[in-house]
Amino acid sequence: MHLLGYLDPGSGSMILQILAGGVAAIAVTARFYWNRILKFLRIRKDDEPAPEQQADSA
Amino acid sequence: MQTPTETSQRPEDSRLEPGSFRDPESRVFYAGGDVYRALSQDGLDDFKALQETKLFERFQADGRLVRTELLEGTSAVPGELLAKDCAGVLRHERIPFVSYPYEWTFSMLKDAALLQLDLNLAALEEGLILKDSTPYNVQFKGSKPVFVDVGSFERLREGEPWIGYRQFCMLYLYPLLLQAVKDVPFHPWLRGCIDGITPAQMRSVCSFRDRFRKGFYLNVFLHAKLEAKHGDHGKEVKSEVKKAGFKKELIVANVRRMRKTIESLSWDPPEGVWVAYGERNSYSDADAERKDEFVREVVTSQPWNLTWDIGANNGRYSRIAAEGSKYVLAVDADQGPVELLYRTLRDEGDEQLLTLTMNLADPSPSLGWRGLERKDLAGRGKPDLVLALALIHHVAIAANVPVAEFVDWLASLGTSLVIEFPTREDPMVKKLLGPKREGLHPDYERVNFERVLAGAFDVERRERSSAGTRLLYFARPKGTGSPIDLTAAEG
Numbered sequence: 001m002h003l004l005g006y007l008d009p010g011s012g013s014m015i016l017q018i019l020a021g022g023v024a025a026i027a028v029t030a031r032f033y034w035n036r037i038l039k040f041l042r043i044r045k046d047d048e049p050a051p052e053q054q055a056d057s058a
Numbered sequence: 059m060q061t062p063t064e065t066s067q068r069p070e071d072s073r074l075e076p077g078s079f080r081d082p083e084s085r086v087f088y089a090g091g092d093v094y095r096a097l098s099q100d101g102l103d104d105f106k107a108l109q110e111t112k113l114f115e116r117f118q119a120d121g122r123l124v125r126t127e128l129l130e131g132t133s134a135v136p137g138e139l140l141a142k143d144c145a146g147v148l149r150h151e152r153i154p155f156v157s158y159p160y161e162w163t164f165s166m167l168k169d170a171a172l173l174q175l176d177l178n179l180a181a182l183e184e185g186l187i188l189k190d191s192t193p194y195n196v197q198f199k200g201s202k203p204v205f206v207d208v209g210s211f212e213r214l215r216e217g218e219p220w221i222g223y224r225q226f227c228m229l230y231l232y233p234l235l236l237q238a239v240k241d242v243p244f245h246p247w248l249r250g251c252i253d254g255i256t257p258a259q260m261r262s263v264c265s266f267r268d269r270f271r272k273g274f275y276l277n278v279f280l281h282a283k284l285e286a287k288h289g290d291h292g293k294e295v296k297s298e299v300k301k302a303g304f305k306k307e308l309i310v311a312n313v314r315r316m317r318k319t320i321e322s323l324s325w326d327p328p329e330g331v332w333v334a335y336g337e338r339n340s341y342s343d344a345d346a347e348r349k350d351e352f353v354r355e356v357v358t359s360q361p362w363n364l365t366w367d368i369g370a371n372n373g374r375y376s377r378i379a380a381e382g383s384k385y386v387l388a389v390d391a392d393q394g395p396v397e398l399l400y401r402t403l404r405d406e407g408d409e410q411l412l413t414l415t416m417n418l419a420d421p422s423p424s425l426g427w428r429g430l431e432r433k434d435l436a437g438r439g440k441p442d443l444v445l446a447l448a449l450i451h452h453v454a455i456a457a458n459v460p461v462a463e464f465v466d467w468l469a470s471l472g473t474s475l476v477i478e479f480p481t482r483e484d485p486m487v488k489k490l491l492g493p494k495r496e497g498l499h500p501d502y503e504r505v506n507f508e509r510v511l512a513g514a515f516d517v518e519r520r521e522r523s524s525a526g527t528r529l530l531y532f533a534r535p536k537g538t539g540s541p542i543d544l545t546a547a548e549g
Contacts (some may be wrong), residue, residue, distance in 0.1 A: 006081050007190050010310070012495035013224035014286030018299065020276045021308040035352035043375065 076430035081190070094492040095209055096132070104186075104212040114161035114181040117535040119297035121199070121409075124206045139292040148208060152411070153384040155364065155439045159193040159229065160249035160423060163397040164237050165482050166203070166323075168199060169404070170196040171230040173203045175317045178222075180309050191222030193478045194432075195439025199411035201400055206423040221307045226316065227277055228254030230298035234279070238323040243393060245415065252426050273319035327394030334395070345523040349478075352521055353445065353532050356476050357382035363486060366441040367406035367472075368418055369449030373399040373411070379445060380410050387441070391452075399444055404484040418449070419457035431503070434520070440471050447478045447530075448486075455490040456500050461501045462510045475533045479507050484527035504529065508544040516541040 018029050078086035083101035085095050090173050097105060105128065108114050117123035128535045170193050180190045183375055187212045195207035231253040233244030240263065246430030247255055258374050261282035269275045288295055326332075353375050357365065362383040367376040370388035372395045379386045390396050393415040401411040416422055416435070425432040446468065453459045468475055491499065500506075511517055511531060519532040533539065 006083075007221055007225060009219060009221040009296070010224035010285060010291065011288040011290075011292045012281060012283075012297055014219045015284050015288060016276065016281050016304065017223055017308065017312050018304065019218045019280070020499075021311045022315070024305075024307040024311045028302050028304060028308060032298060032311045035298060035301060 073293070076428070077426060077432060079421055079427075081207075081209055084207075090467075091152070092472060093150040093152050094129075094143045097146045097148065097209065101209055105146065105148065105208065107213050108186060108208065108211045109532065111181070111184040111186065112428070113177070113184060117180070117205070122205060123177070124153070124197075124204050124208065125174060126208050131138060140184070143341070148204065152209070153197040153199060153204065153206060155387060155549075156433070157198055157249075157412060157414055158422065158432055160245045161416050162193075162198075163300060163393050163400050163413065163415055164244075165397055165400055165404070166198065166413070167193060167230065168234055168320060171226075171234065171320045172317065173311055174230070175207055175320065177205055178220075178313050179199075179310065179317070182210055182214065182306060182313070185214055186211050187240065187309070188212075188222055189219070191226035191230065198240045198412055200411050201403035201413070202409055214309075219239045219299055219304050220312055223312065224257075225254070227260075227281065228256060231273070231277055231316070231320065232257075232260040234320065234323050235273065235439075238325045239268065239515070241325070245393075249422065249425070252431065254428045257285050258358075264442060272322055274490050277319070277528065289467070295541075316453055324406040325397075327397055330393030331392070331398065342525065345525060346520070348523070349447070352532075353378050353447070353476060354381065355452065356474075356532050357443065362474075364439055364441045364442040365445065367445040368444070369446060369452065370399070370413075371395050371448070373413070375445050375447055376411055379407065379443070384410075388410045389414045389416055389418065389435075391415065391419075408535070417457075419453050436471060441473045444473045445476045447476065450477065450478065450507075451480050451484070451487045451490055453500070454489065455499055461507055465507075465510045465514050469536070472535050474535065475515060476529070477505060477511070477531050477533070479525045479531070481529070486525075512544050513543065517538075517544055518542060520544065 015032075018032055021028065022034055073200050075086035075088065079086075083098045083104070086372070087096060094285070114123070117127055119260060126150050129149055132144055132147050142475070154502065158200050162170070173196060174188070174191055174193070178191075189212045190207075190210055194212055195205060196203050197206050198204070222461055229248070233248055236242050236244050236247070236255070242263075257278065260278050264274065264278055268280050302388055327418045339543055357379050360382070362379075364387070365376075365379040365383040365388060367373070367379055368389050369391045370376050371392070373388045376388035376399075377385050388399060388411055396413045396415045399538075403411055421435055422432070424430065424434050424437060425449065450461070452465060454461050468477070469487050482488070483501065487502075516531035516535060516536055517531055517533040517540065518539050519530075520542065521530045522528070523530075
């Protein structure tokens with residue numbers, strides 16, 4: 001099964017949806033930026049490839 | 059696997075829709091006058107999931123989703139598709155005439171946007187989502203928007219955002235904002251760019267004040283900023299978004315928020331259009347009635363399949379045309395009266411009269427990849443009757459198209475024709491000629507017009523208004539009618 005759609009969702013557009021989700025988005029926004037901070041401070045290494053990346057390189 | 063029997067059953071006229079190739083999971087083709095969709099295995103699985111939802115029946119029943127059935131076998135599929143991955147075939151109800159968003163009025167694009175969002179909300183409730191957000195997936199049956207791309211539904215994948223959000227902004231939200239807030243028609247932009255308006259472009263046409271207006275800050279300003287900052291990190295961001303736990307509730311919240319924004323947008327034609335909408339042109343009452351009768355007699359003299367009323371204005375004659383035609387196109391360059399006509403027809407629940415706004419001196423061309431994705435007007439279905447009332451002077455004098463050129467174009471449609479010719483003495487013609495150098499448009503003259511018309515059509519009938527400055531003609535394609543002698547005195 002393919003995991004990427006034929007349409008590019010746009011990375012800025014994806015982040016915007018997190019910020020714009022209102023109450024439903026608070027926890028997700030926090031997690032999203034917390035992960036980014038950890039990555040920036042090099043406390044967390046880059047993630048292992050997501051499933052779609054594996055599918056792509058196959 | 060294809061069998062010899064299936065091959066022999068395949069209609070010979072099957073052909074792919076050249077505009078349907080962007081989504082690899084589903085491709086549209088035509089065979090024997092019907093519309094089909096060939097699905098890949100993924101596409102078929104998505105369709106089966108859709109079939110099991112309540113929305114599939116509900117939206118078909120109220121006409122908002124195109125009628126669709128899954129066929130057994132793939133015998134109708136053209137050979138080139140079978141060679142690839144075709145797991146299933148759908149048959150769709152045929153839409154009488156295809157139209158494009160750059161031909162719609164403001165309210166038509168808004169209604170299409172709301173339909174798209176309502177379908178998405180209904181889909182999300184049942185574990186599906188629309189994978190794209192293009193208005194080219196909506197068609198109009200008269201004044202009723204119908205979602206035609208059943209292949210757009212897919213099963214919702216956990217952790218993914220609303221993939222179609224950016225496309226929705228570019229092809230629905232920004233065009234509507236542009237017209238509602240800036241009073242700039244979206245049509246030239248949508249016609250000029252098949253993908254619509256980018257967030258950065260939309261940001262560029264906004265003022266500081268705009269960021270305080272509903273829908274602007276998040277969807278335009280912040281959107282453009284985030285896109286500029288993160289534009290090159292698509293894959294990375296997608297996996298971060300997933301990791302942060304993007305969930306369905308978030309998509310629903312975003313779609314609902316967008317619906318509220320779209321709902322709040324409005325655009326009204328200038329005041330003069332409202333006043334003129336209910337009025338007649340420079341006709342006396344008796345002449346207006348005679349003109350109605352002339353048109354009515356022609357349209358009810360035989361059944362017509364498709365009538366184009368070009369220069370339709372407030373749609374008075376389109377409505378008369380509908381008395382004897384299966385389907386009518388009401389086309390006018392001025393969006394104002396077409397918008398008002400659409401609203402009236404929508405209130406009536408009309409499904410027979412399609413309103414479009416288009417300048418006939420610069421009509422919709424063939425567009426997109428290889429010029430095949432969007433067709434010109436005649437490429438979508440030729441009319442068997444054209445009404446060109448109170449139009450030729452605008453085309454010939456205001457737009458400088460030679461009379462012979464205009465008549466030749468009409469003849470190339472192979473249609474019957476009701477055409478009105480206002481003479482040079484007509485007040486409207488005088489007004490159009492007024493600002494021009496004297497002696498211009500020598501071809502705009504009755505005898506020349508009649509000579510050209512009789513050369514291209516069989517003119518069967520001519521009638522002059524009592525004021526004497528307007529003439530009506532009924533003509534059939536050359537070689538199919540019983541022509542009268544136009545050089546003889548008027549009877």
